[in-house]
Amino acid sequence: MTSYSKILVAIDLTEEAPQVLKKAKRIADTFQAELTLVHVVEPVGYAYGGDIPMDLTELQEQLDKAAKSQLEAYGREYDVPPERQLASVGRPESEIHRLCEEKQFDLVIVGSHGRHGFQLLLGSTANGVLHGAECDVLAVRIT
Secondary structure, three states, X not given: OOOOOEEEEEOOOOOOHHHHHHHHHHHHHHHOOEEEEEEEEOOXXXXXXXXXXXXXXXXXXXXXXXXHHHHHHHHHHOOOOHHHEEEEEOOHHHHHHHHHHHHOOOEEEEEXXXXXXXXXXXXXXXXXXXXXXOOEXXXXXXX
């Protein structure tokens, strides 16, 4: 059986995040592994395709601040210290792959809605993480 020592939990900060966090915490406790939380905020410009001629810096800063605040709350609840609560800006799949490589995580845990067909082909974050990760990936089914 594989043993894990460094686990990255990628969460989207929705009301479904605790389902992923509870499972991740149980796994980390089982293996006595270090748990790190990450939330990746996509750049606001991605959402608008760069078509809006305005400065979105303030909106991006508000999103970043809200993400950090929510991560802190989850960190307190699931006993993850501040230095292992990461808020990043970028494409979720790319940032998760980068962090896994840089910090040498041996397991990444993500939530999955269990989509099928075209939705899966169009690229869920879980699917993107799975197909580029150099470590094990656990997709926790969101119910």
